[in-house]
Amino acid sequence: MSSIISACSVCGDQSSGKHYGVSCCDGCSCFFKRSVRRGSSYACIALVGNCVVDKARRNWCPSCRFQRCLAVGMNAAAVQEERGPRNQQVTLYRGTRRHPPQPQPTASGGTPHSQALHFQILAQILVTCLRQAKANEQFALLDRCQQDAILQVVWSEVFVLRASHWSLDISSMVEGCGDDQLKRLIFEAQQLRADVLELNFLETLILCRKELAINTEYAMILGSHSNAALVSLARYTLQQSNYLRFGQLLLGLRQLCLRRFDCALSCMFRTVVFDLLKTL
Secondary structure, three states: OOOOOOOOOOOOEEEEEOOOOOOOHHHHHHHHHHHHHHOOOOOOOOOOOOOOOOOOOOOOOHHHHHHHHHHHOOOOHHHHOOOOHHHHHHHHHHHHHHHOOOOOOOOOOOHHHHHHHHHHHHHHHHHHHHHHHHHHOOHHOHHHHHHHHHHHHHHHHHHHHHHOOOOOOOHHHHHHHOOOOHHHHHHHHHHOOOOOOHHHHHHHHHOOOHHHHHOOOOOOOHHHHHHHHHHHHHHHHHOOOOHHHHHHHHHHHHHHHOOOOOOOOHHHHHHHHHHHHHHO
16 A cells, blocks of 8 residues: 655645644654744744744744644644743744834835845855855854854854855856945955965855854864964965965955955844854
């Protein structure tokens, strides 16, 4: 007898059975359980509350994914609580449904729908950049608490550095957001024309700043990683017989650091980065 495979009511992926009253996949079930137990309060990455939630894009926006879980009937009260009164958690999410994030005005003349779409795509690029950062060889050696403390400060530098050297042309996405300051930041970072190894060294220098250490032990570790990246970058540029390259890259990195919040998109992303880090 062949069994009928049902789809996840949240994202459309293959369902693994009924969880919290709804047929859904393990991924959405675990996401819902984790969100309820932690009492997470998400904000929509596009600030409009209608992000696409499907198999390919379910990790884009935790807020819209959680609202989708509630909309299809997943029961927060059915989650086995690790601690704390159950009613407190349920009340929290009912409150977030009554008061969804409000969209903010944009400077571009594009339609709100098109701007939201471009914003969602850039948000997915941000998620990818954060994942790449967590996979950085030196950064991956740190505990999660130290990683998150650093990424909450330098995420925009990592985003601009990686987005400016994206494998695909994303200029139309940047243009569609109507953020002239972001366009300028991306353009200036593109002028570095860094190759793969240079990007990795620069990313390590962004991620391993000892002033962002949560204690003295981590300050020594981060300082060591940063010095090693500097030495490796200097040796690499000398091997290319480009004696000015090392200084050019460091100057470009400094400009990126000084202007990390110099765009409207950074202000909007800043409110959801903490939520995104919890899903990675």
